Amino acid sequence: MPKRLSRAFFKRSVHAVAPDLIGATLLVNGVGGRIVEVEAYHHTDPAAHSFRGATARNAVMFGPPGFAYVYRSYGIHWCLNFVCEPKGSASAVLIRAIEPTAGLALMRRRRGVSDVRLLCSGPGRVCEALGVTGAHNGLALDAAPFQIFAHAEPVDIVAGPRIGITKAADKPWRYGLKRSRFVSKPFRLSPVTPT
DNA sequence: TGCCCGATTAACT
């Protein structure tokens, strides 16, 4: 049985936690799969919700690490984040894509699509498939309904610019599982030198 | 108070 991630796992720099989450398994009420894409947001980052200080929406980001920050995106979708670093640093990892492994039938029903590659390939899709809503905002990640397990095997990680932002768009703070077919958009891999 | 924009997605042309 894989090791369940402790709350201490999140009490580190968001730039250390984010790549470490690639390959981990995220379940919500037993439904979910392998995390294949995340993005890091730090409070000194102009693209982060916490950059301009605490509001009612982002209050959880300013609390202790190891909790879920769920916000509404474009007034329509939900997006799931894991709060990182010591309390008050207001940093979080956005869960952008999952390779579905558990609860496929329920995810298909919630999403209204059958293609497994369309179930969790995007932050809004992840929340819809796993049933994450604003009701999960502020819940601890080491307790029900969440289960997060470390990956057993080593994984190859790639990084690149984050998606859908205009501020600090050059920062390579999007992390993914190399060659995964379940990411929301392909990562640009390093060019192979012709032989 | 009013207006613009956004860590998105699906359905268009």
Added chain:
DNA sequence: GTTAATCGGGCAA
């Protein structure tokens, strides 16, 4: 390729 859906935050007036 473009656009609508829909709402909280930020900022100008």
